Structures are given as C-alpha cells and as structure tokens.
Amino acid sequence: MTDIARMAGVSASTVSRALSGSPLIPEATRTRITELARSLNYRVNAGAASLRKGDVQTIGVVLLSDSAQMISDPFLLGILGSLTDAVNEQGMNLLLSRLHEDSKDRMRSMVESGQVTGLIVIGQLTLHEHLNELAHLGIPMAVWGAALPDASYPVVGSDNRLGGYLATRHLIEQGCRRIAFFGDTTHPEAGQRFQGHAQAMEEAGIELDPRLRQHFLFGDARLRESIDGWLNQQLDFDAIFACSDVTAISLMGALRERNIAVPAQVRVVGYDDILLASHVHPPLTTVRQPIAQAGRALVDLMFESVAGAARRNIVLPTELIVRESSL
Amino acid sequence: MTDIARMAGVSASTVSRALSGSPLIPEATRTRITELARSLNYRVNAGAASLRKGDVQTIGVVLLSDSAQMISDPFLLGILGSLTDAVNEQGMNLLLSRLHEDSKDRMRSMVESGQVTGLIVIGQLTLHEHLNELAHLGIPMAVWGAALPDASYPVVGSDNRLGGYLATRHLIEQGCRRIAFFGDTTHPEAGQRFQGHAQAMEEAGIELDPRLRQHFLFGDARLRESIDGWLNQQLDFDAIFACSDVTAISLMGALRERNIAVPAQVRVVGYDDILLASHVHPPLTTVRQPIAQAGRALVDLMFESVAGAARRNIVLPTELIVRESSL
C-alpha cells in the first residue's frame, strides 16, 4: 500500500480511504488510485486489515462426526452448501473443520485465538453438554439440530416433531397400524421425530410396540447390517418411517431383496428429501427440510450471538412430500 | 500477550518464545508461562502472528458449481471431507467458498489479498482456461479432476480412462454389445471415461453407436428428465455405463418404472461407489475412486505449487466393484 501511495503521490492514509470507499475522498482521486491499484494487481491485505480493525471476517463451521468415519449423507452437503452461500453473501469467509466429539477445546480456541468471529456447528448433537459449556464461556455460536429444553446455545432446525407427526399420520391414514420407527432416538433430532411419531400413534389409538423401534446412527457405515439384523427378526409390520432418506432407500433395497413389495406390503417414508428420493423406484415419500433457508438462519443467529442478543431458536417448516412408496 | 508478560514478570518476547516452544527457554520458565496462559485462557492471536511471520496457515478450497444450483452428489462431500482432514492434519485451516464459473477474480484475490496460501479447486472443469490463466499468474493451486494435455496447473484425479475401460470391458464380458454411455463428455473427467469406454468397445470390435451416448451434467437437477427423455427413444441397448452412481441409481429407478429388469434385460454400471451403491437393489456395480487419498494428494500438490516445484499430476488408482446390477 505504501508503494501505491508513493506512486500516486499521496499518503498511505489516502490510499486506504480511497480503496475502502471513504466519502472523504473526491471521486477523481478515488478513481485514480483505484485504477493504479488494479493495474498493479494490488489487493489490501485482509489479515492486516482485520488485525488493525480488530474484527475478523470469518465464521468457523464445525462438522461434527462421532468417529473418523466419513460422513456421507447428501443432506449434510446441502446444509453446508446453503451455509457457504449465506456466509459469502454477508461478505464473510467460512473456515471449515471437521472435529470429533472431544474437541471442545479446538472449537474454543478457534474463537479465542481470533481466527473466527463465531462458530456454526453442524452434525450430531450427542455433545450437547459441551456446546452448553461453550455457550456459557461466551463463545458466539449457532447450532444446526434440535432445540433441547436446557440448551444455552441458539439452535436452528426444522420442526422435527411435526415432521415425525406428519409422516406417521400419513401412514396411519393409509391404513397402516404396525409402523416401525428407524432412527437413533438418543440423537435429539431423531428423538423429536419420534415424539411426533408417538403422538400420531397415540391420537390414532395405536399402541407403540418397542420392538418396532430400531436405533440407527445417522451415517452409520454398518447401516445395512443394522437393517438386515432388524428385518431378520421377522416382526410383523406394515410400514416403516425412517429418519433419513439414505436409511429409507437402503431399507427399500433390503426389502426388495426379500421380495417384500413397497408399498403393497410395506409402506415407507423417509426424511430429508434428497435428490435420489424422487428418483428411486418407487419414488420415496419423505419429509422435506428447507435446506435453502438453513444457512441464512444459522448465520443470522450466529450474528445475534456475537451481538449478545437474547438467545433464540429458529424452527424451520417441514413438509410431507407424498410419493408412491407410501400409497 | 503483554498482560501475560507483565504477570509473569518477563518480557513479551519470552512469552512468545515460551508459547511457541522455543528451545531457548528453559523448561521451568516455559511451564510457568504456559500454565499462566492456560489459566487466563489466553491464546496467541493467529492473525497477528501470521501478519508478522508473513505466512498464512490457510488453504482456500473452491467448490465450483455451474449455476446457483445446489450440488448434491455425495461423492463431492467425500472429497471435501478427505480434504478437510488432510488440511487439518497439516495444522492448516481450510477456507471454503462456493463460486460460479465466472469468478476467476475472486479466486485470484483470495490469494493476492493474503487470505490463503493457495487454492484447491473442486468441481466441474469447464473452466479449464480460467484455471490455466490463474496458474500462469503464479497462483499456487491444485485441482481435482482430469489432467488435460495443455493444463498448466497440477491435477489430482483418479484414472478415469481406466475406470471407463474396466466398466465397459466388464459389461462386454457379460455378453453386452449395445452399451450406452451416460455422461457429459465436455466435462474432462467424463471425457476420459468415455475414451476408456471407447477403447474397450474397439478392442471387442464393437462399433460405437452415437445414439447410445447421453449427455448429462453432473448434479443436473433435471437429471431424471434427461434420463426419461433418452429412455423414451426406445433405443436398443443391453447395458448402461453411467458416469456417477447418482445417475446410475436414478436410472435404475427409471428402468424399474418401465418394467425393464436389471440386470436381466439391462446391465448397469455406475461410478464413484457412494454408500447407497451397495445398498440399493440390485446392488450397483461401480468404479470406486479412492476418496481417502484424494485430500492428501491435493494438499501435497498445492504445497509443491507454493514451493515452486515442477508441476506434476497425481493419478489415483480406480477399482471396479462388481455387484449384481451387472451380472
């Protein structure tokens, strides 16, 4: 910048002001300096600027995974994409890292070392307690997931309870009574979907059968094994509500292998509405989560958290997309 | 840091040295300072340190998408995950951004403004020329994709030609003669897969029928429409080789809808080996790309590019995973 200043015959201050569009600088000077800068391929050093201004233009995004395992759910990529766009829209940068459950300290230091303004956390919420601690420490953040009663951090998520309710009620309306629930209920999102499921069952006067509940971890590499293990029990069921489309599609594969017809013998509903959901046969009935809004909502809440505003959650609407797998 | 220094009764230099593990500082002093820092929750400011040291500990990762459209291929998430791990392993940070084809300037300025050390580019390679320009400008980078003859930038990719060859030869060995190719050959990766496909066909003395070639954009939202449009032509074919598993699974859905049996009437081979490939029914034969190695290779090449080493490419091995869809 000093070079530019010298070449333009002005001081560094003037260059700085011109380049940042200060109204103090007359149009003529500004264009002259801007042109000069462009011709020299000069760009202001982002790091130096934030050091001086004392604010970082970067948001940390943490992908939580419970093991070294690859997360492979397309839904996650959707959220991440939405987030990337939302962050860039704000003119900010996004620092991505993948952490395991024990890396609370890493998250903390990302903020405290001034690398990022705040954190957006995506992934499995089994570390609720850790997140609460971070929140109490004053780390600005926002979390994708389900709002837990005692959460001290802001949460963005879809209406999981409603999603579970809509899916199950739909199955009941199709005449199903023995509806199995596939999902890891220790995971808050799945837990809420289960609550919705249970509510719909209760409203219909159908008793929940604990055997019709199968626990899956999202993205579990042994997904198919778990499915097969459950199916091998030969339980009596006429429908399955799965907490992710990947699980549901995998399940339909397993059913087909056993010559169990979907939807004729067993109706299936998934969750997420990934691209493939509408493309498999039969097309999968599923609960759509509004991915496009997710990024924006997370970024908004994170900024509120930075600003020290009162903590709030955002619940995004869900929608049942009825396709042939449940008809 | 000045605070810590004052409290420890030493100078800032000593604190700096102690915290960065300089051998000049005796064990005793170091622990004392480290403990003090910990108890105050102090962390060195990463930005200030890089400004002073003149090196950024951050790598920019650019996800290219040809429109505002959501990219939804799980394979992409795999690459990204692998990259994240590789970057973190090096103790570096990863700045993620999603850009469209025309944003060559954004990429350039990420480097020139000192935000990142270099760029890793993932996504569709229709902007080959842009990348070449960036390389000539001296922007350190590495690209996931297919090595083009006149590329000036280092490329990491799997052996697409071999993949296409293996897939097609396998289908020929199964007795197929009318093998359709699904993939956008203007995209370099798909182009090379097509070359392998063509080679296998030629070796078997089978003439290529241009009607049996369908162009798809990866991640095209109208994927299913394109598939249906092609199928509606009612061409004569006994196998399909698709350039992504998402396409292949979608295709199997479309075939099933038309009561065309896979593999009995039409054999299908996909590409990528995503999780669902082995879970659908029939399980999908596919070409596996070694995702886990991808991140590491990209990071390595990027560093070589920073160091000004001679440009080279890395071709990762591919492997045909035979499952029932082609037997």
Place this chain on the structure above:
DNA sequence: GTGAAAGCGCTAACAC
C-alpha cells in the same frame, strides 16, 4: 481533503 503518527498483537533480529 489530506497527512503524520500511533498502534492492532505478535515475532525476530540484535544486543547484552
């Protein structure tokens, strides 16, 4: 409207 000067938080010569 413009420049001089100070300083963001840190590290690395250089001296002792």
Place this chain on the structure above:
DNA sequence: GTGTTAGCGCTTTCAC
C-alpha cells in the same frame, strides 16, 4: 536466556 527494538500492512484518530 532475556529484553529492547523494530516492523509485518493496515486503519484511524487528530491536526491542519
């Protein structure tokens, strides 16, 4: 071994 000093590249009072 440790402190002093200078300065990374920028922005922003403050003075003119």
